[in-house]
Amino acid sequence: MTQEENLSQEMPVPRHIVLVGLMGAGKSCIGRRLAARLKRPFLDADHEIEKAAGCSIPEIFERHGEEAFRDGERRVIKRLLSAKEPHIIATGGGAYMDPATREAIARSAISVWLRADLEVLLRRTARRDNRPLLKQGDPRKILSDLIEKRHPFYGLADLTVESQDGPPEVTVERVLQALRDKGCLVEEEHEGEQLGRS
Numbered sequence: 001m002t003q004e005e006n007l008s009q010e011m012p013v014p015r016h017i018v019l020v021g022l023m024g025a026g027k028s029c030i031g032r033r034l035a036a037r038l039k040r041p042f043l044d045a046d047h048e049i050e051k052a053a054g055c056s057i058p059e060i061f062e063r064h065g066e067e068a069f070r071d072g073e074r075r076v077i078k079r080l081l082s083a084k085e086p087h088i089i090a091t092g093g094g095a096y097m098d099p100a101t102r103e104a105i106a107r108s109a110i111s112v113w114l115r116a117d118l119e120v121l122l123r124r125t126a127r128r129d130n131r132p133l134l135k136q137g138d139p140r141k142i143l144s145d146l147i148e149k150r151h152p153f154y155g156l157a158d159l160t161v162e163s164q165d166g167p168p169e170v171t172v173e174r175v176l177q178a179l180r181d182k183g184c185l186v187e188e189e190h191e192g193e194q195l196g197r198s
Ligand code: S3P
Pocket: 021, 022, 023, 024, 027, 046, 057, 091, 092, 093, 094, 095, 130, 131, 132, 133
């Protein structure tokens, strides 16, 4: 008998898990950790957009404008969602506002809204200088307007999980529990060579 026999592990149902929410909600940080826990590949949509464009998001906004960024974002997320193998995908804060993207996510993924309050978002976004939307005025006013405008849309996601300050593992556990409660995690028995099946 090998050590690998008779192991059981919780596996997500075979759909992508897509994290949505405002800038600073922790989508990339939680997504990466969640992917490690679920042994799934992780994709960061913003990073994939930058790769496809060959420049950074601030540069895309500066050279081509927000509309061009949104077009690219829609196309890249559609491509990521078309992957056969289920991934954990972190999206940029504006992605879920796009009706076609929302629809594509609903078709092929479980969506999780990471919800954080204004103070948390402000503190986290202040740590980095890479978000063009927050440079267009007072970040507190911009973020509170975005909360008002976008929260009703994020509320359409399959699951909502609070993302507070503190160790990211706490939020990862909350996401796992929310997936469990929704029947999106199943206990799988692994025996020898069957390890790693999806
Ligand atoms: C945006 C959020 C950013 C990035 C771009 C626009 C938005 O991603 O896609 O700056 O519209 O909220 P994060 O949410 O990962 O910061």
